[in-house]
Amino acid sequence: MFAFRMQLKELFALFSMMSLNVPLAPTGEEMESRFENEQKLKLDLFENYDGTMFPKLTRPLMVQPMMTIDHIRSINEEQGAMTISMTLYFIWTDSRLQWNRTEYGGIKAFAKNHYENMAWNIWSPTIFITELPGVNTQTDLFLNHDVDFLVHYTGSVTATIKVLINTPCLLSFGDYPNDYQNCSLTLMTPYTANV
């Protein structure tokens, strides 16, 4: 069992570290060539890909979790809980999804959404989250949510999932605006260390 805990303060710090890159709009020709290259790339990558198989590993798979808070939906002071809308990111490497950029018009990465992935089926880890509102049992994040995948030519896969989380908090509104809320979130995987 692996458990991951993070304080809200750290989450906010992560959030403020993120930056946005806005690319310049491509021309019609560039878009067409990009489309063809991406189509060829996906066909080549997924022709013999089996998403039910664990990625081939020479060492234990590292799944790196990150998260940002989108907004706080509600605060229940009596129960000491908050409902938070969050975006979770999980990053791992699947060496089957590597490619040579020069052979595909320089494509560095492509995205796939949940619906596309039903057909293509990228392997994803099983991750349970315990703090979901109205749910008493653990819920598998990747099976029960819309997931967006970003696949990088190095084989690095970033999965983005939006969730609503009900987290117990030690709420203290005593000395506003210097008060802080101590909330925690537990993510678990059923994998053992030597998978």
Ligand SMILES: *[C@@H]1O[C@H](CO)[C@@H](O)[C@H](O)[C@H]1NC(C)=O
């Ligand atoms: C990528 O492909 C190009 C063109 O086929 C080749 O020259 C180059 O050596 C390849 N790079 C790698 C890292 O395989």
Ligand SMILES: *[C@@H]1O[C@H](CO)[C@@H](O)[C@H](O)[C@H]1NC(C)=O
């Ligand atoms: C937050 O709560 C946890 C568990 O109750 C405690 O271990 C931790 O020290 C608290 N953190 C702060 C900054 O108060």
